[in-house]
Amino acid sequence: MFIQINFESDVPIYEQLKNQIIIGIAKKELAPGDRLPSVRKLASDIGINLHTVNKAYKQLEEKGFLIIHRQKGVIINPDGPPQADETYTKTLKETLLPMIAELELRGIDKINLLSIINEIYEQLEVDRDE
Amino acid sequence: MFIQINFESDVPIYEQLKNQIIIGIAKKELAPGDRLPSVRKLASDIGINLHTVNKAYKQLEEKGFLIIHRQKGVIINPDGPPQADETYTKTLKETLLPMIAELELRGIDKINLLSIINEIYEQLEVDRDE
DNA sequence: ATATATGTTATATTTGTAATATAACATAAA
DNA sequence: TTTATGTTATATTACAAATATAACATATAT
Structure with missing residues (x-):
């Protein structure tokens, strides 16, 4: 996974998560319809609490970037990002x-x-594979 | 005074203060050497606590925008703003x-x-007098 | 001399947020 | 029937924002 949390930062962890997911979409490392790790998986990968991941996911869903399905999991909104x-x-x-x-x-x-x-x-634009 | 606080905002009061002072300097409504209200005066004008004003002043001093003198009060740094x-x-x-x-x-x-x-x-640039 | 106004320091309290910890729930899919 | 999904609930810890009071040190004005 491409997520890298800075635990020294004064930017909250859930904000860092939101930022990196949005950057991932912008860089096209994440495409509409792509699946994100489950809250438990991502939380344990990073070494944080599941609720922190959930908070980030929920706020990105609220904004329209993600679709959350109770059983299927979390995907990048297939209809593309919300418009300004x-x-x-x-x-x-x-x-x-x-x-x-x-x-x-x-x-x-x-x-x-x-x-x-x-x-x-x-x-x-550049970083297609990193 | 030109300060206007939005108490509904999720931007902390002391941050709004810092922002508006910096904007005031950028608009040249505040010039190097100009005096700012005392912490007590500004606090009572706005209807907030003196420590909240003090926090904003101190952080702007720390950054180099203001000079704070224990008895004379607070002025815009006569040497101009800090450089990037x-x-x-x-x-x-x-x-x-x-x-x-x-x-x-x-x-x-x-x-x-x-x-x-x-x-x-x-x-x-425009708003010289507002 | 005395009073006043300045920023400063100290202590305490209230309120809200970030993050964690555990546990249980509902339900689609394996 | 088990597993994995997000969800909900409760509680706790740590910290930040903002306030409330009070006192302090000291340059300046009266």
Whole structure:
């Protein structure tokens, strides 16, 4: 499995899980319809509690990235990821505003930012097998 | 004062404070050397506890945005904001990666993102008096 | 001198979240 | 009938956010 948890991080474990699954989908390492490990399996692989995995799965289901079936298990939504709506875009802007304010003050101008963003897009596109 | 706290938000109050002060500096509503309200004054204006304001101030001092003097009070760092270093840039990229992954999946492509970012830069430049 | 205002320190309490630990449940599939 | 799935329930531990009070040290104003 591609999951790697940093137990020193101040990012909660269930958030790290959500992030890595979303990144996995974006990198196409996980395709619509693909199955994810059971909550017990992933929990024991990583060495964490089943409820922590369940929390991540449930929140990704709530957002529309995953489909959870009581007996069959968990799969990547076959209909593809949820699309951005007004609410999502509004929240995104509210998140970006203070980030960009700080970034600007710290001397990272728009050009620098765009180059960082390009770098991240490359990370998401290239790594087909890693 | 320009501070407006959303008590419904899941963003902690002290984080909202930090964000709004940084945005204030970026918009040049607050200039280097400008004085901020005392912890007690701001706390009572907003209707929160003095320690919550103090926590925000201390963390901004720690980052280099503010100078705190035991008797004179709190001012915006006269030497200007702290500049980005390697650590900051690394953390920034780690924050952006999952954001951009989700955004991409949701159908917001690079062009859309750049237009959102431009919109935010405008917000930071225009509002000289509001 | 005295009072005032500053940030600071200390202690305690309440509330909520993250994470874990155990156990049991319902049910499709083997 | 067994196994594996997610689900639900209960409890516990650890920590963070926010508050409440009180006292402290000290530069500045009166």
